[in-house]
Amino acid sequence: MTAGGLSFRRKAVNAFMLGLTGVFTVLAVGILFFVLGYLFVQGGFSLNWDFFTKLPVPVGEAGGGMANALLGSAKVLLLATSIGVPIGFLAGIYLAEYSGAAYASVIRFVTDLLNGVPSIVIGIFAYSIIVLKFGFSTLAGGVALGVMMIPIALRSTEEFLKSVPVSLREGAMALGATKSRTIATVVVPAAIRGLISGMMLNLARVAGETAPLLFTALGNQFWSPGWRQPTATLPSMIYEYAKAPYEDWHRQAWAAGFTLLALVLLVNITARSIISGGLSHKPR
Amino acid sequence: MATATFPQAARLSRRASLLRRALSGDSLAQLIVFLAATAILALTALLVWELWSHSGPSRAKFGWDFLRTSTWDPVAGEFGALPFIYGTVVTSLVALLIAIPFGVGAAIFLAELAPPKLSDAMTFLIELLAAVPSVIFGLIGIFVLVPMLTKIVPGLKDALGFLPVFAGPFYGVSLLSAGVVLSVMVAPFIISVSREVLLAVPRDLREAALALGATRWESTWDIVVPFARRGIMGSVFLALARALGETMAVTMVVGNTPKIAASLLAPGYSIAAVIANEFAEATSDIHISTLIELGLVLFGVTIVLNAAARLLILATGGKVSQ
Amino acid sequence: MKKNAMFLLAGIAMAVAASGETLINATGATFPYPMYSKWFNEYKKMHPDVQINYQSRGSGAGIQQVTAGTVDFGASDGPMDDKQLKEFQDKRGSEILHFPTVLGAVVPTYNIPGVTEPLNFTPEALAGIYLGKITKWNDPEIAKANPGVKLPNTDIVVVHRAEASGTSFIWTDYLSKVSKEWEMMVGRGTSVKWPVGLGGQGSEGLTGQVKQTPNSIGYVELTYALQNKIPYGKVKNAAGQFVQADLASVTAAAASASKTIPDDFRVSITNAQGKTAYPIASFTWLLIPAKISDPAKKKALTDFLSWMLKDGQTMTEALSFAPLPKDVVAKETKAIAKIK
Numbered sequence A: 001m002t003a004g005g006l007s008f009r010r011k012a013v014n015a016f017m018l019g020l021t022g023v024f025t026v027l028a029v030g031i032l033f034f035v036l037g038y039l040f041v042q043g044g045f046s047l048n049w050d051f052f053t054k055l056p057v058p059v060g061e062a063g064g065g066m067a068n069a070l071l072g073s074a075k076v077l078l079l080a081t082s083i084g085v086p087i088g089f090l091a092g093i094y095l096a097e098y099s100g101a102a103y104a105s106v107i108r109f110v111t112d113l114l115n116g117v118p119s120i121v122i123g124i125f126a127y128s129i130i131v132l133k134f135g136f137s138t139l140a141g142g143v144a145l146g147v148m149m150i151p152i153a154l155r156s157t158e159e160f161l162k163s164v165p166v167s168l169r170e171g172a173m174a175l176g177a178t179k180s181r182t183i184a185t186v187v188v189p190a191a192i193r194g195l196i197s198g199m200m201l202n203l204a205r206v207a208g209e210t211a212p213l214l215f216t217a218l219g220n221q222f223w224s225p226g227w228r229q230p231t232a233t234l235p236s237m238i239y240e241y242a243k244a245p246y247e248d249w250h251r252q253a254w255a256a257g258f259t260l261l262a263l264v265l266l267v268n269i270t271a272r273s274i275i276s277g278g279l280s281h282k283p284r
Numbered sequence B: 001m002a003t004a005t006f007p008q009a010a011r012l013s014r015r016a017s018l019l020r021r022a023l024s025g026d027s028l029a030q031l032i033v034f035l036a037a038t039a040i041l042a043l044t045a046l047l048v049w050e051l052w053s054h055s056g057p058s059r060a061k062f063g064w065d066f067l068r069t070s071t072w073d074p075v076a077g078e079f080g081a082l083p084f085i086y087g088t089v090v091t092s093l094v095a096l097l098i099a100i101p102f103g104v105g106a107a108i109f110l111a112e113l114a115p116p117k118l119s120d121a122m123t124f125l126i127e128l129l130a131a132v133p134s135v136i137f138g139l140i141g142i143f144v145l146v147p148m149l150t151k152i153v154p155g156l157k158d159a160l161g162f163l164p165v166f167a168g169p170f171y172g173v174s175l176l177s178a179g180v181v182l183s184v185m186v187a188p189f190i191i192s193v194s195r196e197v198l199l200a201v202p203r204d205l206r207e208a209a210l211a212l213g214a215t216r217w218e219s220t221w222d223i224v225v226p227f228a229r230r231g232i233m234g235s236v237f238l239a240l241a242r243a244l245g246e247t248m249a250v251t252m253v254v255g256n257t258p259k260i261a262a263s264l265l266a267p268g269y270s271i272a273a274v275i276a277n278e279f280a281e282a283t284s285d286i287h288i289s290t291l292i293e294l295g296l297v298l299f300g301v302t303i304v305l306n307a308a309a310r311l312l313i314l315a316t317g318g319k320v321s322q
Numbered sequence C: 001m002k003k004n005a006m007f008l009l010a011g012i013a014m015a016v017a018a019s020g021e022t023l024i025n026a027t028g029a030t031f032p033y034p035m036y037s038k039w040f041n042e043y044k045k046m047h048p049d050v051q052i053n054y055q056s057r058g059s060g061a062g063i064q065q066v067t068a069g070t071v072d073f074g075a076s077d078g079p080m081d082d083k084q085l086k087e088f089q090d091k092r093g094s095e096i097l098h099f100p101t102v103l104g105a106v107v108p109t110y111n112i113p114g115v116t117e118p119l120n121f122t123p124e125a126l127a128g129i130y131l132g133k134i135t136k137w138n139d140p141e142i143a144k145a146n147p148g149v150k151l152p153n154t155d156i157v158v159v160h161r162a163e164a165s166g167t168s169f170i171w172t173d174y175l176s177k178v179s180k181e182w183e184m185m186v187g188r189g190t191s192v193k194w195p196v197g198l199g200g201q202g203s204e205g206l207t208g209q210v211k212q213t214p215n216s217i218g219y220v221e222l223t224y225a226l227q228n229k230i231p232y233g234k235v236k237n238a239a240g241q242f243v244q245a246d247l248a249s250v251t252a253a254a255a256s257a258s259k260t261i262p263d264d265f266r267v268s269i270t271n272a273q274g275k276t277a278y279p280i281a282s283f284t285w286l287l288i289p290a291k292i293s294d295p296a297k298k299k300a301l302t303d304f305l306s307w308m309l310k311d312g313q314t315m316t317e318a319l320s321f322a323p324l325p326k327d328v329v330a331k332e333t334k335a336i337a338k339i340k
Helices: A008-046 A049-053 A067-098 A101-115 A119-134 A138-162 A166-174 A179-207 A234-243 A247-276 B007-023 B026-054 B056-067 B082-113 B116-129 B134-160 B175-199 B203-211 B216-227 B229-245 B248-253 B271-281 B285-315 C002-017 C033-046 C059-068 C082-092 C123-131 C166-178 C180-185 C202-212 C222-228 C247-258 C295-310 C326-338
Strands: C022-028 C050-056 C073-076 C096-111 C157-161 C198-200 C216-221 C234-236 C281-289
Touching (some): A008 B116, A008 B216, A049 A067, A067 A138, A067 B026, A101 B026, A101 B285, A119 B271, A119 B285, A138 A179, A138 B026, A179 B026, A234 A247, A234 B248, A247 B116, B056 B285, B082 B116, B082 B175, B082 B285, B116 B175, B134 B248, B175 B248, B216 B229, B229 B271, B229 B285, B248 B271, B271 B285, C022 C295, C033 C050, C033 C096, C059 C082, C059 C281, C082 C096, C096 C166, C096 C202, C096 C326, C123 C166, C123 C180, C123 C234, C157 C166, C166 C281, C202 C222, C216 C222, C247 C281, C295 C326
Parallel strands (some): C022 C050, C157 C198
Antiparallel strands (some): C073 C281, C096 C216, C096 C281
């Protein structure tokens, strides 16, 4: 090391590389704003009252909307949540509170396996166990998405329950509460913010999935009554309309894309602000 | 204790406490959560079994050759998976080649250089990018990226057209386009996890390097990053696993052509894309069976990668948040 | 959580509202989708308690899903072959019936910078291009049919359908009839091993690809070509005339076949006889099981078919489909009785 300080070359490399990493970061953040902005410009102005209240019209006619897709997505997600969240939540309790280490690692391993299944393959699975017996339906779509929700529900439940201090549990049991009582009235409420935000993130993730719905919910140009009929959903409408040669459909695809993205981002932002509540650089 | 002298009372009180426990639902609760956990085992077993059995005809007919042959001819009943495996691997590799420098670079900036509040805010936004549905990336892919590439590629070909990877005509939809879209989709994972593992590197290492006269960059690149190497590799594997299974964005921009070409500018196909396109309309049992076998292949590869990812990340003390 | 409760109520409301409605689901060809979506919409307006939901996924899907029993009926641009008929019989325990709905045409569409007039294509030219034998636009086979047109010396970019498609069936059926080499090497089918070319997904993907790619050629239904305002060429028919696809020439193509159409309505009218006949035309069919166990669905479908054959046929021209010949309508009306 010369007494005179750093060589010009080292300083230049330093400045350049640090600058480059900054550029990369700005680029990454910029892409998000680009996507949002582009969707808004292309589709935001098509978001009129019709879009939210009318049914699609036949090819070639102008106007119409995606009201049935909005309701369809809501129903499929409702069903998915009622399947995925309870199973994941209860299993998460089991792993965090009751189970022995050996069985727990088996469950975790298998859940990781399930999490690694590509979403299109989950679609095939739902097709073979539900559609072949009951036809294309909201039910099949809900099952497919529900199965996708289980692994994340389990992992986030386990993680947040484990983060509750042991002292809380011990305190409750010292007062005579049974284990299940302790969990229900002390541990879960203590972890509730994390649990809720975890569920919201989970929901936002499956809300955007298209592939598993392709051969489960199929699609519907009308309202889909009940749970055993095919239904339109927002992501599958986007896919169908984007590929079509009709300008009017493209316009609606952008509008639907913007709606979907806005909802997903809103849920994400809400969920994360529930957990973090303004902490910085804390390990999550 | 009093109960010792009154055996009957002892028995009664034992039964009462058993009853109390049952009524208070503790055993019941334990049973319920146990069943929930076991249900997951059963469900996954069912899934694997369904995949295995429905792919039976294909496995019996083609054996290992399935993975080696490249003819995909539904009319003649010849099915070879190689073009799809090739396309899946190539698009994912292109995605990583782009996403790794960008991702690790951005992670370095966020972990080492940016002031904490700015770092948190930007990381938050980048993690939101991970939440964007893939069909939207597909939309932007066809309507924005492909026209953009159609303008850029002629210039690229002038400079590098002698390389086999950039040979041949470019029609917009291609392996390259799919790779670029995928890179945007997987970069947030690399950034997020790499940032975590870099933050987990002990302060002293940096300070020691700086005290010895290293520049900021040198201390980061030569000391901190190697220390976090395993975790960064783990994030790369996670990104790869995501890229392999990605369906919608890929099928909208890859060209959907089951051919193997050396050039990235050629159209291609991926396992997930062919399943999405052909499953509902496969009109012969053997065709469906081969598609399911493809799904099984994809599943297997994704599992291995996910496992490797987690091990590597844990080995450097990072947290696998998902 | 409040959001969930609201949706729960709405969902339950939707479930309760279902009673009294006859809900029928179908999937199949994309070719006639503009017509079907119009028909089923109009029919629902007239009969609010009958909802026929048609999702276009391709002829292959129509055949596959109706055979699997996941939908009530299917639709296809290529008739089911004997093997598929037998498979349906084996799996679902009854026959499946073909009901022609409209006539359509498949046209060669292209994008050649500088060429604005409709090109003439001989059968040899089309077969040669799709076999990969004719690779340049100024090839003599193309040039000799188009005197006076400046064809560039550029490579032809061939585009075909990526997925199983009835439109592909009609195209390959025609090529098989006019080219022995094609018939031997590739054959006819909804999904074939294309010797050359890019795959576009759906008519939409294919027309999009051609629009975006200079010096490309593809094939697409007449309706989509008109909607998209893409130039399409004339094709030389069996009588030696270069014919532009339009309602008159398509109707002419069906004229000779309509008198001799078999009872099951499975017939190919590509390369038809007749001076004004357009050679790449086809019927498109609804695939309906002969036995429908639900009486409400059976009534709804048979009523719809009767309506389709009368009022429905008056709506076809507005969407660039040709109506069925009168002989065929008469024969079909009788065939409705076959649905038990």
